[in-house]
Amino acid sequence: MSTPELDFETRQIHAGARLDSDFGARMTPVYQSAGFVFDSFADGEARFSGESDRGAYARTDNPTNASVARRLADLDGGAGALLTASGTAAIALTLSALASTGDHVLATASLYEGTKTLFARSLSRQGIEVELIPADSPDDVWRRAFRPTTRAVFTETIPNPKNDVVDLARVAAFAHEHGVPLVVDNTVATPYLCRPIEHGADIVIHSTSKWLSGHGAVLGGVVIDSGTFDWQGSASRFPQIALPNDHGVPSFVERYGQFAFLTYLRTVMALDYGPTLPATSAFLLLQGIETLSLRMDRHVSNALEIAQWLEHQEQVATVDYPGLVASPYYARAQKYLPRGQGAVVTFEFAGGRPAAEVFIDSLRLISRMTHLGDVRTLAIHTASTIHGHLTDAERLSRGITQGTVRLSVGLESVRDLRRDLEQAFAAVEAAGFARPVAAV
Structure with a gap:
């Protein structure tokens, strides 16, 4: 369901919904299945190649999760989204997709402590350096902080717990000036209070465990891709997305256009690391979104x-x-x-x-x-x-x-x-x- 003409309050109930084709269930069903039967040899090949939008395996393609992802992408103004097992998983998956050993990420200094721990501990062991910089640093300080190896800028809309609101448009301008995406954790604001993509963000992350689900019942996370970042223009920084692979397979940009990053995230990163959100958790999350x-x-x-x-x-x-x-x-x-x-x-x-x-x-x-x-x-x-x-x-x-x-x-x-x-x-x-x- 396309809902650009509808208000937020309506979209939070209807966006991304598809009626069950077998019984016409009004609620999105819970597809509690590890995998899905192929119609034919050709259908199995199409599902694995990405030519079909029907799922091959529930690690990345559960229909319940896909419906919730469509709704969250709609609410945040993104092209598409991927659900993950937690907000931390969403951050780790995103930055690991963008950066490799020897690469550099800039992050604003005031962040949730668990995110800083992820940066200092696990990402550091992967050889990814995350440098913290005060969000309101002067322009020249920001510009000097970028390196040839910088692959992303990361921030929070409302940093937890100090509530020092970030000037998103200004930080986005620095990121784009240096050819890297701005990644924004929008958990505390939610898409109802702020939509960072409207202020220049390229990728938005939420811990859906918080206000989106709203009842403290389930863990979850989501990565929302704006679909607007110029990956081809920054191909030297992101060859995994913008260049053909070693076997001559066309790049993700050539095959998927505005969905290049999201498809890479789903078919490579999520498939390899497996931070899957259970379908039952996605179902409960959906109930929370409807009253956000x-x-x-x-x-x-x-x-x-x-x-x-x-x-x-x-x-x-x-x-x-x-x-x-x-x-x-x-x-x-x-x-x-x-x-x-x-x-x-x-x-x-x-x-x-x-x-x-x-x-x-x-x-x-x-x-x-x-x-x-x-x-x-x-x-x-x-x-x-x-x-x-x-x-x-x-x-x-x-x-x-x-x-x-x-x-x-x-x-x-x-x-x-x-x-x-x-x-x-x-x-x-x-x-x-x-x-x-x-x-x-």
Whole structure:
């Protein structure tokens, strides 16, 4: 179903859907099968050669997954998409497709810590160097950072957990000036709040485990290809996509045009590494996507009210939320995120770790756990968990102190959330942290 004339709220329900040909099921069926029967000798050959759009094996071609991928590509404004087993798998697959041993990737410095760990540990062992650069560095700093071996620029729309909104159009301009694609992790924003392709991104990634599925029930990831990057114009950097292979087979660009990168990702990278999303997970993800706009409106309104409340608590030293007028990213957020600035609110207790510990242990309604995008509100002390493997100096360089707490604001009554926060803050005050003191 082609839906360019329809609004987002309609497309999230209908885009990419195909009625079941056997029974006419309105819901996309779960194709719980490892493989699919060929109609004939010729059909099997066509499926393996890519001449047929019918799947050969569920590692990369499950029809349930394909339907969900079509919908996500539509919502983000891409040409096509590939589902993966997790958001981390989506990032690893994409950068491994673009870069090889000895190559270089530029990434903005403020990123989810798990992504940085992937860069520093596994990609480094593959011989891919990922260099971190502050997103708002001067133009000359950005330009000097590119090398002949640079193969991509990577960033997040709303970096987790500090919410320092990235100027996507500016970063895209640097990437394209040097002939490499911009890869954007859009997990925190979702396509409802921001569509990075409209601002110059070439490839968009989501951890679908978060707001897209929305209920904390399944893991998943997706890679969305804009279909607009000039792979042929950068053939020397990406011979695996733009040049014929050693057996004389025409390039992916020659065979698949705007789907060149996505086809390479699916038929080479995903086929070789196998980060397959189960069809049952894709089905549950689809149910979440259909209510995305409704949930995000509530998520962001709750998050803004909670952030504004936190601003006025004397135990709180700082609040990071780009929807606050006091945020240094407020103006940029209005440009890139006019519908809302996400549902992650990060704040710092002036009383440091002891105050944060009392707060976390006093919560009754809010869940103590690591995750984002759940219908439930979640809280975590990042210095002892997500950033626990870092030194104090490394944590401080990321803006993380012993008093930092991250909230993923859910869909509960905001009054009930306030009550839970108020009683937890009262416990902090009762423990002797009523007024700001030197951070511990």
